[in-house]
Structure formats: C-alpha cells, structure tokens
Amino acid sequence: MATGADRLELLRQGKLAGCAELDLTGLGLSEFPLEVLALAPSLVKLDLSRNALSALPDEIASLTNLEILFCSSNHFAVFPAAIAACPRLSTVAFKQNKMSRIPKGALSPSLRWLILTDNQINALPEDIGVCTRLEKLMLAGNSLTRLPDSLARCSKLALLRISANKFSHFPRVLGELPNLTWLAFAGNAFSNDQADRLLRQEGFDVPPIQWNNMELHEKLGEGASGVIYRANWSKSEGEVIKTAVKLFKGAVTSDGLPHNEMQASLLSASHSHTNLIPILGQIVGHPQSAEGLVFALIAPTYTNLAGPPSMTTCTRDVYPEGTAFSPEATLACVQGIAAAASHLHARGIAHGDLYAHNILIDAATGHALLGDFGAASPFDPTDDGICGTVVRRAEARALGFLIEEMLLLTTTEAGPLVEGMRAARTLCDKAGVSSNEIAMALGRLA
Known part of the structure; x- marks a missing residue:
C-alpha cells in the first residue's frame, strides 16, 4: 500500500x-x-x-x-x-x-x-x-x-454541536430551526450552572472505586471521548466482578468535553433504568488523574443496532445489510429507548444523540440499552421556555426517526403492533409532545 x-x-x-x-x-x-x-x-x-x-x-x-x-x-x-x-x-x-x-x-x-x-x-x-x-x-x-x-x-x-463555548444563555435562534434533531450544548456558562444545580439536588449512590482495585484487560472500544476496557474489579476480599471501564480523554471532542459526558452519566445513574447500562462506580486514584467510570459488563448477545452516518447519508445511520426484527422486537427496542429518554429528561438530561449507533440491542428479544452520553446536556426539566421547548422537540424528532428506521427493518408490514408504532411515529412530530408521552403510547402496545 x-x-x-x-x-x-x-x-x-x-x-x-x-x-x-x-x-x-x-x-x-x-x-x-x-x-x-x-x-x-x-x-x-x-x-x-x-x-x-x-x-x-x-x-x-x-x-x-x-x-x-x-x-x-x-x-x-x-x-x-x-x-x-x-x-x-x-x-x-x-x-x-x-x-x-x-x-x-x-x-x-x-x-x-x-x-x-x-x-x-x-x-x-x-x-x-x-x-x-x-x-x-x-x-x-x-x-x-x-x-x-x-x-x-x-x-x-438537523445536528448542531455548540458545547464548550461561551454562551451565557440558550440561543433563541435555535427555536426557529424546524428540523433540529440532535443538539449538544453542555459546557457553556448557562448549562454549567444548571449541571451544578442538578448535581447538588440529586442523591448519588455511585460509589468511588479505587484504581488499584481494577485490573484492566483488552480494549473493548474507543471513541472520541474515551477508551473502554474489559476489567476485573476486586470489590472485596475474594469477590471479583467482571466490568467495563471507560477512561475519559481530556481533549475536546466533536460533541463537547468528556468531563460533561461524565457529569451526565452520573446524573443518569441517580436512579437505575432497565434501558441504560448500569454504572457501578466512579474511578478515583488514577495515577494520571484520569476520570473514569465503571460499568456493568454487557452480555455478548448485545450488538450495535447500526453504524454511524456516512458521508452520503450525512445525518442518518447505516444499518448492516440484512438487518431484520420481528414486530415484537422492534416494539421492545423503540419503547425501551423512549422510556430511557423519558427517564433522562425527568432528571434534566437531554441525550442529544438518540441514534441507533448509540444503542446496543439483543436482536432476539429487542431489549435495548442506550449509551454514549458524549452529547448529553443538562436542562431544567420544568422549563417551558425556549430551552426546554427546543430540547423536547429535538429529542422527540430523534425518537421518531428511530421508530421510522426500525419499522423499515421489521419483518411484518401490517398488524396491530406495526400500525400502533406508525401512530407513535406520527405522534413524535406533534408540537409539544414529550418523550414520556411517546413511551406511554408505545407501552400501551406491549
């Protein structure tokens, strides 16, 4: 070559x-x-x-x-x-x-x-x-x-990243972008203030885990914000737990600052959710002072739902050729991700990257896990102003695209489940709809 x-x-x-x-x-x-x-x-x-x-x-x-x-x-x-x-x-x-x-x-x-x-x-x-x-x-x-x-x-x-800048307020012009779907704004003055408020009010049960108690093995993956390793955690005398460890890099990524990703991950872990990867603890005592999180090790039956957008597709994910799901598996996936988004929104976190390439799925059951908080941003969940309105509309649009894409991969084109999911897809475009309403609509189909 x-x-x-x-x-x-x-x-x-x-x-x-x-x-x-x-x-x-x-x-x-x-x-x-x-x-x-x-x-x-x-x-x-x-x-x-x-x-x-x-x-x-x-x-x-x-x-x-x-x-x-x-x-x-x-x-x-x-x-x-x-x-x-x-x-x-x-x-x-x-x-x-x-x-x-x-x-x-x-x-x-x-x-x-x-x-x-x-x-x-x-x-x-x-x-x-x-x-x-x-x-x-x-x-x-x-x-x-x-x-x-x-x-x-x-x-x-459709996709905008303004994280780690010097905005003192949420930009009002974003309310005039009808197709805005994937938005990241953490690491600005206004969002840092909100993150601090959320971190103060949440009761965290994420324990510190000493670096010396971790034994790292092979690399499982690497993204712009950090590297993930398979690891053993010596929790106590004679008790060893198989885990995944993410060590964050310090540099700015296309989504924002790795530190803000860790903050969002910690906020998401304040209460567990079946469609989020469990966080077992936060790394302390790293010799280079690297920030890190310890996650539960996911079963090998879970794989990435899709690959990221290509130069041609620009904003839409690329699914492996031949990907197909039963209506039941499709419903389990989209309902789970909508429920995870609702869980995050209630805690003041906009995921910002609700994409299939950030989802792990068990193809047989459709159970899905939402990951990658690199674009996650803090917001006031009670805000009915410009920030809250834009966030909810964008995340609903993203859920709509996910449902649309999954329906295209579903083996059956008709039937009550499929028709119900099509109705939920339409709901995603309704003004003022919340992720909780979308999750509930899908939940009623189960």
Missing part, C-alpha cells in the same frame, strides 16, 4: 490522473501542492489533515468536482474563503486548527456538513444563512457567545 509520501511523489510526477480520492495526511506540508489542481476532472475527496498548512490558493476553485475537503489539525487562523467557489463542496472539516475568523462569503451554499470543532472562533459570519443545504454543524470547543439570526434560514439543519 502506498504511503502518503509515495502518493505525494506520484502526484508530483503526474501519475495520479483520474484519481477520485487523495490522502495527503501527516506529511508536514506547509504549502498546498499545486499539482493537486491537475486532478480537477476527477477529484472528489481531498484529505490534507495533520499538516502545517495555513492557507489555500485561490486556484482551488478549479476543483469543480470536489465534494469533501478535510483540513483538520493544521495552522489555519482564517477560514479560506477561496473554497466557497468550489461548486460541489458539501463536506468541510477544519477541526483543531488555530482558526479565529470566518470571513463574509467564505461559506458555500452547497455545504451539508461543516466541522469547525476545537478552534478559537468567536463569531460566525452573519451570512451563514446562505447555507440552506446545511444539515450538520460542529462548533464545539470554540469561543462563541451568540449565533447569527440568519442561522434560522438553515432550515435543514
């Missing part, structure tokens, strides 16, 4: 004609290789991440077929306005740069997915409203204090 250096040399020799995807990551590039422009007739995806670039040439506009541009982990201080002239550009990533400014006219109307996580941006351009095709906007880990009113014109926006 050719290395990045090999690809760069072949590019310079003119031997990549007809190339649709070009990966030039991690090569220490400080200037854009102009030879890339010769690939204009064919180039669809260009990855320049993990270099030392700070600018792109105006000539990049000649890449008329370019759809995906990754420039994460570079040295861009200003968003390059030149790429707005690329007519088919739909996915752009400038995660973890030194970016502080986005000029007017720099954002292309063709954008569907814009990733600006972990920069120093303090304002979005007022003309962001031209991005009427925008579906995903990742802004966690910046210095934003407000969102432009013109964002309301981005009516297709």
Whole structure:
C-alpha cells in the first residue's frame, strides 16, 4: 500500500490522473501542492489533515468536482474563503486548527456538513444563512457567545454541536430551526450552572472505586471521548466482578468535553433504568488523574443496532445489510429507548444523540440499552421556555426517526403492533409532545 509520501511523489510526477480520492495526511506540508489542481476532472475527496498548512490558493476553485475537503489539525487562523467557489463542496472539516475568523462569503451554499470543532472562533459570519443545504454543524470547543439570526434560514439543519463555548444563555435562534434533531450544548456558562444545580439536588449512590482495585484487560472500544476496557474489579476480599471501564480523554471532542459526558452519566445513574447500562462506580486514584467510570459488563448477545452516518447519508445511520426484527422486537427496542429518554429528561438530561449507533440491542428479544452520553446536556426539566421547548422537540424528532428506521427493518408490514408504532411515529412530530408521552403510547402496545 502506498504511503502518503509515495502518493505525494506520484502526484508530483503526474501519475495520479483520474484519481477520485487523495490522502495527503501527516506529511508536514506547509504549502498546498499545486499539482493537486491537475486532478480537477476527477477529484472528489481531498484529505490534507495533520499538516502545517495555513492557507489555500485561490486556484482551488478549479476543483469543480470536489465534494469533501478535510483540513483538520493544521495552522489555519482564517477560514479560506477561496473554497466557497468550489461548486460541489458539501463536506468541510477544519477541526483543531488555530482558526479565529470566518470571513463574509467564505461559506458555500452547497455545504451539508461543516466541522469547525476545537478552534478559537468567536463569531460566525452573519451570512451563514446562505447555507440552506446545511444539515450538520460542529462548533464545539470554540469561543462563541451568540449565533447569527440568519442561522434560522438553515432550515435543514438537523445536528448542531455548540458545547464548550461561551454562551451565557440558550440561543433563541435555535427555536426557529424546524428540523433540529440532535443538539449538544453542555459546557457553556448557562448549562454549567444548571449541571451544578442538578448535581447538588440529586442523591448519588455511585460509589468511588479505587484504581488499584481494577485490573484492566483488552480494549473493548474507543471513541472520541474515551477508551473502554474489559476489567476485573476486586470489590472485596475474594469477590471479583467482571466490568467495563471507560477512561475519559481530556481533549475536546466533536460533541463537547468528556468531563460533561461524565457529569451526565452520573446524573443518569441517580436512579437505575432497565434501558441504560448500569454504572457501578466512579474511578478515583488514577495515577494520571484520569476520570473514569465503571460499568456493568454487557452480555455478548448485545450488538450495535447500526453504524454511524456516512458521508452520503450525512445525518442518518447505516444499518448492516440484512438487518431484520420481528414486530415484537422492534416494539421492545423503540419503547425501551423512549422510556430511557423519558427517564433522562425527568432528571434534566437531554441525550442529544438518540441514534441507533448509540444503542446496543439483543436482536432476539429487542431489549435495548442506550449509551454514549458524549452529547448529553443538562436542562431544567420544568422549563417551558425556549430551552426546554427546543430540547423536547429535538429529542422527540430523534425518537421518531428511530421508530421510522426500525419499522423499515421489521419483518411484518401490517398488524396491530406495526400500525400502533406508525401512530407513535406520527405522534413524535406533534408540537409539544414529550418523550414520556411517546413511551406511554408505545407501552400501551406491549
């Protein structure tokens, strides 16, 4: 397999004609290789991440077929306005740069997915409203204090991450986004205050677990916020419990701050729920002061319901080919997740990522476990104002999509269970509906 250096040399020799995807990551590039422009007739995806670039040439506009541009982990201080002239550009990533400014006219109307996580941006351009095709906007880990009113014109926006910024209040413009479905806003001044209130009022029975009492084994999984290991917990003399341990990373993720994920996890554990993975304790005494949680080890009969969205599907999950469920299993899954969401909402937690790829399912029974609190955000469960209204509407929409997707995978297309779940899907779009109402509607079908 050719290395990045090999690809760069072949590019310079003119031997990549007809190339649709070009990966030039991690090569220490400080200037854009102009030879890339010769690939204009064919180039669809260009990855320049993990270099030392700070600018792109105006000539990049000649890449008329370019759809995906990754420039994460570079040295861009200003968003390059030149790429707005690329007519088919739909996915752009400038995660973890030194970016502080986005000029007017720099954002292309063709954008569907814009990733600006972990920069120093303090304002979005007022003309962001031209991005009427925008579906995903990742802004966690910046210095934003407000969102432009013109964002309301981005009516297709479904996923928004504004965690770990400097908002003092919940942005009112979010109430004008009719398709907002997956929202994360933890780690801002207003949400930090709410998290502190919730943590003070809840009675926690999550015990501290000394790191020295844990024996880690193989890695079970790794995400942006942390690493999960299979582990043995020596609870007491002669008693060893098989567990899963999640050790959190410190860096900002696309969803927000790992510390906020741990806070939400602790709040969710204040009362157990059959559709949430039980938390056994919180790690203390880690030699590098890493934060961590100890979970019950899930039976191997549980698998991920779906994979995350692709570049093509953008906001919708990708299910394994051949996935199918009985009506009874489908009902058990969607009712369980709706009940888990209702449980979280009653405790002031918006999950923010009610997706099939965050669900573990026992395919035979349909019993489901909701995981991954990376996008979870604290809110006042009694709030009937803009924040509470937006949160409840977004989470209901997410549940509606889950029901819709599961029905497409259900082996029977008719019958009382299927018709009842279709009615529940319709209920999810009703103004003011709560996750509890959705869960109750599904529960009556069981």
